[in-house]
Amino acid sequence: xxxxxxxxxxxxxxxxxxxxxxxxxxxxxxxxxxxxxxxxxxxxxxxxxxxxxxxxxxxxxxxxxxxxxxxxxxxxxxxxxxxxxxxxxxxxxxxxxxxxxxxxxxxxxxxxxxxxxxxxxxxxxxxxxxxxxxx
Numbered sequence: 001x002x003x004x005x006x007x008x009x010x011x012x013x014x015x016x017x018x019x020x021x022x023x024x025x026x027x028x029x030x031x032x033x034x035x036x037x038x039x040x041x042x043x044x045x046x047x048x049x050x051x052x053x054x055x056x057x058x059x060x061x062x063x064x065x066x067x068x069x070x071x072x073x074x075x076x077x078x079x080x081x082x083x084x085x086x087x088x089x090x091x092x093x094x095x096x097x098x099x100x101x102x103x104x105x106x107x108x109x110x111x112x113x114x115x116x117x118x119x120x121x122x123x124x125x126x127x128x129x130x131x132x133x134x135x
Contacts, residue, residue, distance in 0.1 A: 011036075011050070012110055012118045013050075013052065019110040019111070019112070019118065020052040020053065020055075020110065021034070021052065021053040021108065021110055021120055022036075022050045022051065022052060022053070023035075023036070023050075023051050023052070023053050023087070024036040024037070024048035024049070024050065024051070025048060025049050025050070025051040026040040026042065026043060026045050026047075026048055027045060027047040027048060027049055028040065028043050028045035028047070029042050029043040029045065031043070031086065032051060032084075032086060032087045033048070034053060034087065034089055036048065053083060053087070053089065053108060054083040054084055054087070054108070055107055055108050056083070056105065056106070056107055056108070056125060057081040057082050057083040057084075057089070057105075057106050057107075057108065057122070058081065058082045058103055058104070058105060058106065059079055059080075059081055059082075059093075059100070059101070059102055059103060059104045059106055059122075060079070060080040060081060060082050060088060060102070061079055061080050061102065062077055062078065062079030062080070062093055062100055062102070063077070063078060063079065064076070064077055064097060065077070065078050075097075076092065076093075077092070077093035077095060077097060077100060078090065078091065078092055078093060079091070079093050079100075079122070081106050081108075081122050083108070089108075091108075091120055091121060091122055092119075092120070092121040092122070093106075093121065093122050093123075094109070094121040094122065094123045095122070095123065095124050099124065104124060105124070105125040106122040106123065106124060106125055107122065107123050107124075107125040108120060108122055109121055109122070109123055
């Protein structure tokens, strides 16, 4: 891996053209925390290891934001995405409002912004049915 860069209170790590978000994994109980905290909310342990966030998840809940920070294009979607059975991450949804649905499969995308910072958003992920299934 090429190294990491700061993304607000979190970090990203680059490996070639791919950029991943880093979470903290509690060294005592294994709980994933994103963004990183100084103390595990499950067991209060203070030692962590770095772990990359999974790329695929499922939309748990979302909302349309009509008033955002200065310079933000509104309205936009934001929501909670379940990345595994114990990790729910909040983020921007780069999906048209008419196409969003609770339970839809999403993909985490991290990219460099024009200002040289990193941004992340969730996009719709195509899931094809196995051969012989579907109508």
